[in-house]
Amino acid sequence: MIDLYALTSPNVQKIYIMLEECGLPYKEHFVDVWKGEQYKPEFAKINPNNKIPAIVDHDGPGGKPYTVIETRLGKVPYLGGQEYSIADMATFPWTRNHDAQGVKWEDNPNLARWFNAINERPAVKAAIAKITAIKSNRETASDDDKDRFFNRGRYARA
Numbered sequence: 383m384i385d386l387y388a389l390t391s392p393n394v395q396k397i398y399i400m401l402e403e404c405g406l407p408y409k410e411h412f413v414d415v416w417k418g419e420q421y422k423p424e425f426a427k428i429n430p431n432n433k434i435p436a437i438v439d440h441d442g443p444g445g446k447p448y449t450v451i452e453t454r455l456g457k458v459p460y461l462g463g464q465e466y467s468i469a470d471m472a473t474f475p476w477t478r479n480h481d482a483q484g485v486k487w488e489d490n491p492n493l494a495r496w497f498n499a500i501n502e503r504p505a506v507k508a509a510i511a512k513i514t515a516i517k518s519n520r521e522t523a524s525d526d527d528k529d530r531f532f533n534r535g536r537y538a539r540a
């Protein structure tokens with residue numbers, strides 16, 4: 383069973399539509415972002431980014447959540463199927479810091495194969511080289527800068 387953390391916005395609607403299209407059973411949990419419920423500690427455990435939509439699939443392989451990509455890439459070379467597509471481009475950047483997410487290549491051989499294939503693409507190499515050359519203050523951001531970025535502290539909107 384999937385737990386869906388939701389309310390009514392377009393970002394949430396796309397997940398409702400996906401779940402209905404797939405015919406998957408799911409249980410709704412309403413997180414009232416207008417009342418700040420996304421900042422409650424119990425929801426932060428589900429999505430540390432404090433945003434909806436979020437889903438938890440308790441029926442992942444072996445009873446463990448989260449191996450969706452590894453399983454998919456065990457069946458097809460790319461996320462969309464046989465061809466490289468926008469789905470791979472959209473997902474690849476989030477897998478570049480897999481270590482920080484506790485995702486080990488030795489436990490995810492299909493993901494590792496896919497990552498290396500995309501990482502070696504000339505266009506991806508060119509894009510990453512350009513991005514790496516951009517001077518960003520991300521690494522030196524102060525706590526106040528981070529509060530502004532995340533709308534926290536004195537920047538939290540009433």
Ligand SMILES: N[C@@H](CCC(=O)N[C@@H](CS)C(=O)NCC(=O)O)C(=O)O
Pocket residue numbers: 391392393394415420432433434435
């Ligand atoms: N990229 C995310 C964005 C999610 C998002 O921005 N969610 C909004 C509601 S539409 C939210 O939870 N906002 C609460 C907040 O930022 O505090 C997605 O598409 O799901």
